[in-house]
Amino acid sequence: MNLINLSCVSPGRVEPKRLEIDDLTLVRRCKEGDRPAFKLLVQKYERKVYAIAFGMVKDREEARDIAQEAFLKVHRSLGTFKGDASFSTWLHRIVRNLAIDKIRAKRNESLSFDDAVGADEEVEPGFIATRLGTDPQRGALRRELAAKLNEALAQLPLKHREILLLREVEGMSYEDLAQTLDVPKGTVMSRLFHARSKMQKLLEGYLDEDPLAFASGGDEG
Amino acid sequence: MTQLLRLFAAVSLLAVILPAQALAAPKATVAIDIVQASKEPGENDPRVAKFRSQFADFNYKSFKLVASRLITVDEKKATTVDLAGGHKLNVTFTKAEPNGRARLKLSVPGVLDTTVSLKRDGSVLVGGPALPSGNGVLFIPVTLVEVK
Amino acid sequence: MTNEREEIGPLLSAYGDGELSPVEQRRIEALLAADPELAQRLDDQLALSSALVKSLDAEVDEIDFSGFADEVMAKLPPPTVSLASRIRTFFENAFEFRKLQVALGAATVAAVAVVTVPYLRGDVGEGDRIAALVMNGQGQEADRTASAAPPALDPSASVLSVETAGDYETMLFKTSAGTTIIYVREVQ
Numbered sequence: 001m002n003l004i005n006l007s008c009v010s011p012g013r014v015e016p017k018r019l020e021i022d023d024l025t026l027v028r029r030c031k032e033g034d035r036p037a038f039k040l041l042v043q044k045y046e047r048k049v050y051a052i053a054f055g056m057v058k059d060r061e062e063a064r065d066i067a068q069e070a071f072l073k074v075h076r077s078l079g080t081f082k083g084d085a086s087f088s089t090w091l092h093r094i095v096r097n098l099a100i101d102k103i104r105a106k107r108n109e110s111l112s113f114d115d116a117v118g119a120d121e122e123v124e125p126g127f128i129a130t131r132l133g134t135d136p137q138r139g140a141l142r143r144e145l146a147a148k149l150n151e152a153l154a155q156l157p158l159k160h161r162e163i164l165l166l167r168e169v170e171g172m173s174y175e176d177l178a179q180t181l182d183v184p185k186g187t188v189m190s191r192l193f194h195a196r197s198k199m200q201k202l203l204e205g206y207l208d209e210d211p212l213a214f215a216s217g218g219d220e221g
Numbered sequence: 222m223t224q225l226l227r228l229f230a231a232v233s234l235l236a237v238i239l240p241a242q243a244l245a246a247p248k249a250t251v252a253i254d255i256v257q258a259s260k261e262p263g264e265n266d267p268r269v270a271k272f273r274s275q276f277a278d279f280n281y282k283s284f285k286l287v288a289s290r291l292i293t294v295d296e297k298k299a300t301t302v303d304l305a306g307g308h309k310l311n312v313t314f315t316k317a318e319p320n321g322r323a324r325l326k327l328s329v330p331g332v333l334d335t336t337v338s339l340k341r342d343g344s345v346l347v348g349g350p351a352l353p354s355g356n357g358v359l360f361i362p363v364t365l366v367e368v369k
Numbered sequence: 370m371t372n373e374r375e376e377i378g379p380l381l382s383a384y385g386d387g388e389l390s391p392v393e394q395r396r397i398e399a400l401l402a403a404d405p406e407l408a409q410r411l412d413d414q415l416a417l418s419s420a421l422v423k424s425l426d427a428e429v430d431e432i433d434f435s436g437f438a439d440e441v442m443a444k445l446p447p448p449t450v451s452l453a454s455r456i457r458t459f460f461e462n463a464f465e466f467r468k469l470q471v472a473l474g475a476a477t478v479a480a481v482a483v484v485t486v487p488y489l490r491g492d493v494g495e496g497d498r499i500a501a502l503v504m505n506g507q508g509q510e511a512d513r514t515a516s517a518a519p520p521a522l523d524p525s526a527s528v529l530s531v532e533t534a535g536d537y538e539t540m541l542f543k544t545s546a547g548t549t550i551i552y553v554r555e556v557q
Contacts, residue, residue, distance in 0.1 A: 033448050035291065035442065035445070035448070038442070038445075039438050039439075039441075039442055042437070042438040042441050042442070043438045046434050046437050046438060047429050047432075047434060050429060050432060050434075051425045051426075051428070051429050054425070054428055054429075055425055060432070064432075064437075067437075068437070068440060068441050068444065071441045072441065072444055072445070075445055123413065125406045125407075125409035125410050125413065126409035126410075126412060126413065127413070128412075128413035128416050128417055129409065129412035129413045129415070129416040131416075132416040132417065132419070132420045143427075145420070145424070146423070146424035146427050146428070149420055149421060149424040150424060150428070153421070164421070165425075167386065168418050168421045168422055168425075169421075169422060169425050173388070174383070174386070174388045189379045189380075189382065189383045189388070190379050192379075192382055192383075192386070193378050193379040193381075193382040193383075196382055196414055196417060197378070199417060199421075200413060200417060203417070250448075252447030252448065254447065268444055268446075275548045275550070286443075286444075288443050289443055289444070289445065289446075289447065291447065291448060324529070329553075330534075331534050331535055332533065332534055332535065332537050332553055333531070333532070333533055333534070333537065333539065333551065333553050334530075334531070334532040334533075334534070335528060335530060335531045335532070335539075335551050336528075336529040336530045337526060337527065337528050337529060337549075337551075338526070338527045338529055339525065339526050340525045340526070342525070343525030343526040344525075344526060344548065344549075345526045345528065345548075345549045345550070345551060346548055346549070346550045346551070347550075347551050347553075348550055348551070348552045348553070349537075349552045349553035349554050350553065351555065364447055366447065366448055
């Protein structure tokens, strides 16, 4: 049984797309009332769910609450999961919606594309790569840079923040993103482009502060 | 000799009957929730909402779900559940009764010993064991999920 | 130029994600080969992607998930059994119990007959009388279990016995919501 197949090869990240046989089996057992199976699902996805939630709300306690609530909602709604989307897509949609609800409840956050960073402004080509380094094997990011990245992420409009998180953290395909966000695939492509442009523009400001302070290189002490 | 043969036949029949009863070996699945109730006002745990109607007759003002347990006990066997405040609940599946009912012995050592008969989804509420802090008491809804 | 950049931008972004069709892929690769600035933009995207993943990984690594799943499990409601499953199990149990009753009854009748008939005919001794008592005891047990459940105050839950220990007293009552409560309190 072939459980792994690779997506299109490209210079970008090659993310193995796992056939969700394991998830479907677990879900089926959960529907039959098998609690240990549900616990396995929780353990399988807890880190990813937390990562998405934290990326959205930027608060550890809230992210943990959202992550727990997401799993409870999954348990309550198992009967509605038909298997037409992958379980992880369904789960991420739940997490995303809960995070958005939390953000809306806290403040009136604009969910539109409108933002202060102009769409035509672009970072000087190669600036980001030079500052961050392109070698994925390089050691851990410096703590300060990680913090700046999170700050920049927090400043993105919600729609851009969520799509960037789902793509970069979860490695979701454009098709899964379209399903999760309920938008056409073309919108996914356009929205990701704008999200990245804005993120780079925000980062340029941080990285310009002290080019040496954030230079990545070697493992963090 | 004839009398001995008859006695032997009777005992043999008994030997057939009794193991037939033991073959079933039923198990009872019991849900036990542990709720802390306090007379001090406070934030109410939303997970306790389903029990609120059961507590409505008491003067407790705030409730918190400490834990939920799902246990499975063989007939004539017992298991122990840790409650809060140093209390324990011993649950003995005394016997399976007709129509999916179960007879359970519930004991909180040093406090209470009770035998109840529950039907499927039936529940009793054991309440009152005090917390050492003196701030409240425990309520323990015990629900029979099923007998198999 | 700006328009071309706007058009190429999303395609370049999608190329980095491996989401282009083969035709679009070849087009971008040709442009990349001819335009160093475009190649640098792709490098920027890949660097950002890698850094973002690492920063979130670092955040997640700082969280202790050891009790997380248990916390979620503790918050789950008690399991409910579907109506169909309950109906099925009810009939299974009833049928099994009925089979057991029939077997018990038949065996008891047979056993009693084996011992009692000769007894009634007057040709049985002490050993047979004892066996008859044993059989009758078994028969009575079978009769008791075959009867309906004892009448209960609350059809779903009945309290059969209560004992308290130490300085506790018990109150047994039904709440206005219909729940049977065994409430203990310390005697002052």
